[in-house]
Amino acid sequence: QTSAGSDLLQRLQHLPASYEATPQVIAAAADTVHPQGVVALAYWPRIPPGKTGLILVVDTVQDPGNLGTILRSAEAVGVAQTLCSVGTVDVYAPKVVRSAMGAHFRLSIEQDVRWDEIGERLAQVDHVYAADPEARMPYYAADWRQPSALLVGNEAHGLSNAARRLATKQITIPMRGRAESLNVAVAASVILFEALRQRMLGRS
Structure with missing residues (x-):
């Protein structure tokens, strides 16, 4: 010992x-x-939403490692609140918790949120951006300094119809290689850190 x-x-x-x-x-x-x-x-802590004006919506992500990584990045950039839709892997599954590296204790997270409830939460948000490989607008062209929400979808099927109905704009990560898309956790992290960059330094 x-x-x-x-x-x-x-x-x-x-x-x-x-x-x-x-x-x-x-x-x-x-x-x-x-x-x-x-x-x-132990009881999981209930963290109240922050006031940064950035909301993350996770749409039926299934892989525990992916969700944990997304939560870790969300906490790192100061996301105000993360909403996990019905059908998303259990936020408190052991592999999610290990991958999140303590984000559960510092990030406002809600799971099994219905889409009508998510719609109500996003009603006052200026821009609701949906990450979509088929979109034409690059993620860095979005104005993340305003109250915004980011929607990221399922690993295999992408965004659900419910998520697409809530989006005001669709954004993508431009790529020069032959890959069709990025891993959802990587894509979410890239976009979230661009949002942080704009909020810290101004849009430039």
Whole structure:
């Protein structure tokens, strides 16, 4: 046992609900092959929406790693709120949480949001941009300094009809290679960081 592990064990022993468990119990509670030896049951924090004027809508993204990466990027750029539509992978699935690298504790996230509710949330947003490989408007031509929302779609099928109906403009990431499209997490990250650039430096 490392010195860090011994120090953690001493701290945990002073908690009112701390119990020593057998390796079998730890293995049953953890979802990894080689867990670190500590598992806990806790309520997820509910983070209120921020005030940056940038909303991210995730439309039925299925891969846990993709969603976790999207959440990590959203938190990094200061997205005010992330809305995950009905049909999106569980926001709190272990692989999502690991990929998000702590974003759950700092980012306002709602899951299983119906499209009528999403429409109500976006009613006051000036620009609702939908990421679409077939669009003609490059993502950097959008004015992200205004209250905006970004919609990103499913890995295989792209944006749903419900998402397209809410979009005021469709944007794309220009590419020179032969790839048809980028991974949804990569595409979302590229666009989100352009939004941050414009908000920090002005549109130039």
